[in-house]
Amino acid sequence: MTELKNIEMEEMEEVERVGKALKRTQGPYQWAMYDNWERLKRHYSDNPREVLVPLTTNKDTILHIVAFAGRKDVLEFLISLIKEARQLHHALTMENGQGNTALHEVAATGNLAAGMLWVGLDNRVKIELARLDLPQNGAHGCASYKRVVEIRNQLGETPLYRAAAFGHTKLAKYLATQVGVDDIELHFQRHVDQVSILHIAVIGQHFETALWLQKEYQNLAERKESNGFTSLQLLARMPSAFQGKFRKSKWKMLIYKCKIYSMP
Structure with missing residues (x-):
């Protein structure tokens, strides 16, 4: 009985914690929903560490939300607030509750400029991390570096697959050029149902x-x-x-x- 009560208390504390966290992020979320981008930019300029903080119960960060809105300019601003290469790599590859990165969200909108921005940043970060002379098999080493174009969501979709699924041909073509010839096969099928x-x-x-x-x-x-x-x-x-x-x-x-x- 005591054990059950402890579990219930832990669940209540978790709900309360999530509730408080969401309350803190209510402003940025609403500004994004109502296209109040200047207010949003002022907030994150004053609170740059919050760029990587989830805003929704689905674990969407402001980067996911802005990416889905197709605002390349706001994405550039938010990314400019992240100065350290490891943190920037984390920002580029962060997944929400469906396993989508910000590039997956861009793929759903078909915004070519935003897609090129994200891939370009990823290429830059890979070079910067290589210069840090980190262990090649470590968490951030080049040998283990996973590019954003290669990340699959929970359905097993890469950004290229997702762009094609939404009919965004120009973005799909661009993403295909960023995939090695030997790796393109990995983008032709999703895992959950094997649909090509x-x-x-x-x-x-x-x-x-x-x-x-x-x-x-x-x-x-x-x-x-x-x-x-x-x-x-x-x-x-x-x-x-x-x-x-x-x-x-x-x-x-x-x-x-x-x-x-x-x-x-």
């Missing part, structure tokens, strides 16, 4: 993205999802995909390319 990057683009009816994927990575046409359908077969089972003049031209081209590339 081409299938997810077709499911979302993002035909421009699907066409680019099919042209650039021709073997994707042969892949089958869990029900045994290729992307072409999946497309044929989607009546809504055949509505509208623009879509019609896109899916016709996709069908043609899928047929061509899947021929023996």
Whole structure:
């Protein structure tokens, strides 16, 4: 009985702790929601350490929220408040409750400029950490350095996969150039359901993205999802995909390319 009571007390204390933490962050969260960016910037200028403090129960930091809002200028300002390379690496790779980094949030919005900013910062941090002469197999050593483009969320999605899933072709193309040729395969499928990057683009009816994927990575046409359908077969089972003049031209081209590339 005593043990149960102690557990209940610990749970209540945790709820109270989280409540107090969220109350402290209520201002920044509201400023972000109402696009009061100048007020938000003043707050973090006075409290730079709070940049890495979660604002929501989903563990979103202000970086996640601003990234999803697509505000490259505000992201640049917030990042400028972080001076130390290790802390900046932490900021770039911090994950929320879904395992999304700020780059995952950028991928959902398709903001190319913000995506280039984040990847560029990551490349800079990697160089800076290398210059610190840290142990190569240590927590921050170059050998163990994981780039932001490689991080998967809890669904097993990389930022490249996520950009394609939302139909942001320009950002997907850019992220693909930041992935090594030998590593690109890791971005073609998510872990949770094994859905390929081409299938997810077709499911979302993002035909421009699907066409680019099919042209650039021709073997994707042969892949089958869990029900045994290729992307072409999946497309044929989607009546809504055949509505509208623009879509019609896109899916016709996709069908043609899928047929061509899947021929023996």
